[in-house]
Amino acid sequence: MGIESKLGNMGVITTTLENVVNWGRTRAMWPMLFGLACCAIEMMSAQASNYDMSRFGMELMRPSPRQSDLMIVAGRVSRKMAPVLRRLYDQMPDPKWVVSMGDCASCGGVFNNYAIVQGVDEVVPVDVYVAGCPPRPEALIHGIMTLHEKVKGESIKEWA
Amino acid sequence: MTLHQVEITSDELRNLVSPRALEGETVLLNMGPQHPSTHGVLRLLLELDGETVVRCIPDIGFLHTGIEKNMEAKTYEKAEVMTDRLDYLNTMGNTLAYCLAVEKLVDLDVPPRAQAIRVIHTELQRIASHLVWLGTHALDLAAMSVFLYCFREREQILDMHEMSSGQRMMTTFFRPGGLWRDVTSEFEPAVRKFIKSFPARIDQYEDLLSENPIFIDRTKDIGVMSGDEAIAMGVTGPSLRGSGVKYDLRKEEPYSGYEQYDFDVPVAEEGDVYARYFVRMKEMRESLKIVEQALDSLPGGPVRSDNRKFVPPPRAELGTSMEAVIHHFKLWTEGFPAPKASVYVPVESPRGELGVYLEGDGGPKPYRCYWRTPSFVNLQALPMLSEGHYVADLVAIIGSIDIVLGDTDR
Numbered sequence: 001m002g003i004e005s006k007l008g009n010m011g012v013i014t015t016t017l018e019n020v021v022n023w024g025r026t027r028a029m030w031p032m033l034f035g036l037a038c039c040a041i042e043m044m045s046a047q048a049s050n051y052d053m054s055r056f057g058m059e060l061m062r063p064s065p066r067q068s069d070l071m072i073v074a075g076r077v078s079r080k081m082a083p084v085l086r087r088l089y090d091q092m093p094d095p096k097w098v099v100s101m102g103d104c105a106s107c108g109g110v111f112n113n114y115a116i117v118q119g120v121d122e123v124v125p126v127d128v129y130v131a132g133c134p135p136r137p138e139a140l141i142h143g144i145m146t147l148h149e150k151v152k153g154e155s156i157k158e159w160a
Numbered sequence: 161m162t163l164h165q166v167e168i169t170s171d172e173l174r175n176l177v178s179p180r181a182l183e184g185e186t187v188l189l190n191m192g193p194q195h196p197s198t199h200g201v202l203r204l205l206l207e208l209d210g211e212t213v214v215r216c217i218p219d220i221g222f223l224h225t226g227i228e229k230n231m232e233a234k235t236y237e238k239a240e241v242m243t244d245r246l247d248y249l250n251t252m253g254n255t256l257a258y259c260l261a262v263e264k265l266v267d268l269d270v271p272p273r274a275q276a277i278r279v280i281h282t283e284l285q286r287i288a289s290h291l292v293w294l295g296t297h298a299l300d301l302a303a304m305s306v307f308l309y310c311f312r313e314r315e316q317i318l319d320m321h322e323m324s325s326g327q328r329m330m331t332t333f334f335r336p337g338g339l340w341r342d343v344t345s346e347f348e349p350a351v352r353k354f355i356k357s358f359p360a361r362i363d364q365y366e367d368l369l370s371e372n373p374i375f376i377d378r379t380k381d382i383g384v385m386s387g388d389e390a391i392a393m394g395v396t397g398p399s400l401r402g403s404g405v406k407y408d409l410r411k412e413e414p415y416s417g418y419e420q421y422d423f424d425v426p427v428a429e430e431g432d433v434y435a436r437y438f439v440r441m442k443e444m445r446e447s448l449k450i451v452e453q454a455l456d457s458l459p460g461g462p463v464r465s466d467n468r469k470f471v472p473p474p475r476a477e478l479g480t481s482m483e484a485v486i487h488h489f490k491l492w493t494e495g496f497p498a499p500k501a502s503v504y505v506p507v508e509s510p511r512g513e514l515g516v517y518l519e520g521d522g523g524p525k526p527y528r529c530y531w532r533t534p535s536f537v538n539l540q541a542l543p544m545l546s547e548g549h550y551v552a553d554l555v556a557i558i559g560s561i562d563i564v565l566g567d568t569d570r
Contacts, residue, residue: 033196034194035200036200036223037223037225037248037566038329040200041249042328045318048295048307048308048311049309049312063194076223076225078222078223078224078225080224081193081222084193084194088194110242110245111225111226113229114226115226116226134328134330136328
């Protein structure tokens with residue numbers, strides 16, 4: 001595995017608690033199984049055979065918000081859906097993160113009209129925006145890797 | 161932004177649920193809009209007697225996007241971008257319906273090569289859509305592996321879309337008067353390879369499901385609908401053909417050259433979830449037949465009409481022809497005017513009859529653009545199909561009518 005080279009004679013490694021906790025958080029970040037529109041199909045593609053997000057410890061999509069760490073807002077959020085989305089976010093336990101997938105969720109996309117919330121950041125705090133209409137699965141995976149980088153730099157006191 | 165949560169009062173429920181619910185004899189249960197088996201953001205209000213569904217009340221509109229209204233604010237060619245995002249599993253079919261409507265409205269001819277390529281792409285899209293349906297339907301019934309296999313083949317089709325249009329899903333490849341561009345040289349070998357490999361893949365899915373006792377138990381005699389009931393509900397597409405009615409718009413009102421191709425319309429008599437599964441599996445094989453025929457008889461020639469009042473000139477002409485510059489400028493600043501008339505064009509989408517009603521007012525923008533979407537109409541049948549069944553079977557029934565909420569709510 002390569003990790004045994006770090007063992008030395010004592011079988012001890014030194015690191016900070018924060019590093020260990022954040023490493024654990026990035027390696028088992030469970031997304032919520034929650035698709036809205038077109039982007040949800042690309043999210044499914046990212047989960048399926050060709051792209052396989054389980055390489056990043058994400059094979060489990062949890063249908064319940066109470067078991068998930070990451071909300072991927074995949075698609076356009078209508079005004080009718082916005083309260084539901086906020087409620088789901090509130091039900092997720094800390095620590096939790098939000099990826100806004102696609103143009104519609106990020107800024108309204110091509111739909112500048114009465115029905116669509118112009119950016120899901122009006123409703124929930126967003127950590128990473130992924131551009132594209134819809135973003136390719138690679139783009140979603142890149143967004144999640146970016147989120148992992150962000151989580152690695154977080155202080156655990158932020159969520160305490 | 162202020163959020164308004166809508167609460168339902170018992171007065172509002174009075175005519176929706178049975179009187180037993182108000183006395184507390186039956187239970188009201190909310191399913192969705194965030195539920196893995198409602199295939200999007202469908203919300204169902206269920207009245208349950210034990211585990212049996214007494215009433216099922218669909219609540220739609222969680223994905224209402226205002227697409228029709230947005231299209232009215234754009235010129236005919238620019239509005240096409242919106243059509244992809246209606247039924248996001250059938251993007252080529254949506255643009256086909258819209259282009260046919262515009263072509264009928266302004267009386268524009270399409271070259272035969274463009275028509276054949278349209279058929280190839282639409283049929284590939286039908287297979288891709290059925291693959292997503294099959295994967296998610298099997299996933300709902302706890303067969304995980306089918307989903308992984310289906311998405312493997314779907315990626316091949318998306319790669320072919322990408323070769324032609326540069327996009328995997330939101331292609332906007334068909335344009336009024338033809339196509340955006342001709343297909344690339346690697347397209348034909350890729351389709352040939354797919355035609356060769358795909359029948360064995362369908363056999364593989366059928367091996368996994370068709371004779372699987374768990375799958376049969378969960379689908380046979382569930383959600384039965386007779387042919388007359390289906391017609392009364394306005395159900396179209398594979399759901400109607402699963403009830404024994406042989407009605408396919410590709411045969412009844414051929415468009416885009418479908419009359420040239422030899423294919424069967426699969427029908428099943430039982431009208432249950434399994435019959436609808438059976439029809440869709442057969443349809444994938446028929447679609448493959450159409451793709452092969454269209455590819456074999458693919459004519460040469462241009463892929464866009466040369467009627468410069470409606471179709472922009474090729475880029476190369478802009479440097480040499482003043483007339484081309486004028487047409488280009490006019491079309492991209494103002495658009496083309498359509499006469500004061502109305503047209504309705506239906507096409508056979510993977511879900512049923514997808515119709516576009518376009519009304520022109522003499523200007524460059526549609527006065528009204530209405531979509532008759534199959535998911536919306538087929539969803540009407542859900543309460544009828546689900547009443548009297550267990551909640552667990554409801555999941556199978558929702559999967560079997562194959563709704564896409566983007567298509568329902570528009």
